[in-house]
Amino acid sequence: MPQTQASLSPTRSARPVTTLELMERTSLSEAVLSELVHGFYGKIRVDPVLGPIFAERITDWEPHLEKMVGFWSSVALMTGRYHGAPVPKHAGLPVTWAHFERWLELFRETAGEVCSPVGAAYVIERAERIARSLHMANQDAQQPCGAVPNLK
Numbered sequence: 748m749p750q751t752q753a754s755l756s757p758t759r760s761a762r763p764v765t766t767l768e769l770m771e772r773t774s775l776s777e778a779v780l781s782e783l784v785h786g787f788y789g790k791i792r793v794d795p796v797l798g799p800i801f802a803e804r805i806t807d808w809e810p811h812l813e814k815m816v817g818f819w820s821s822v823a824l825m826t827g828r829y830h831g832a833p834v835p836k837h838a839g840l841p842v843t844w845a846h847f848e849r850w851l852e853l854f855r856e857t858a859g860e861v862c863s864p865v866g867a868a869y870v871i872e873r874a875e876r877i878a879r880s881l882h883m884a885n886q887d888a889q890q891p892c893g894a895v896p897n898l899k
Contacts, residue, residue, distance in 0.1 A: 766824045773823070774863035775870070780819045783870065784812055787857040796849050800842065822873050837881045838888035847878040 770776055788808070791797050805811050814831065821829035854874045858867040 762825060762827055766826050769824050773866040773869045775823050775866045777816070777820060777824075779862060779866065780823060780870075781816045783857055783861045784815045784819055786861055787854055788812060788815065790853045790857060791850075794849065794853065797846065797853070800840065800846070819870070822877070823870050833877075834881065834884045838884050840885055842882075842885060844882055847882050851875060851878050 788801075788811075791801055792808075814829070817828040818831070818833070820826045851871075851874060855867075855871050858870050858874075861867075862870060
């Protein structure tokens with residue numbers, strides 16, 4: 748006898764359990780991630796290299812910071828709060844790997860100040876992957892149509 752929609756048991760998400768396990772393992776929380784994001788972007792805004800790039804594109808910082816807290820909540824704690832597409836937003840920016848290195852330097856510094864050692868290592872590893880991914884996407888966006896992508 749086929750099951751009807753009403754007779755199927757509801758599917759439960761493993762996300763809340765995963766989030767709690769990550770919080771316990773890393774000592775990260777929404778509050779810590781908010782402090783990380785706000786501290787990091789506070790440094791970005793006054794940085795002589797990165798500040799002008801961000802200032803040209805972001806005029807209202809509060810919505811951006813909220814979006815980034817949601818992003819890092821999703822990345823670090825698997826909360827699913829972020830529903831965006833970061834690659835297209837970064838593709839074609841006037842940046843080189845040196846800009847991403849500076850971004851990582853400020854991120855590592857802030858993570859070390861705000862997070863537990865385990866939490867800092869955890870978010871830094873993810874930030875490094877994100878930087879590499881965004882850099883490759885940015886390079887590809889600057890290639891002529893039909894060019895072979897640079898996979899270095």
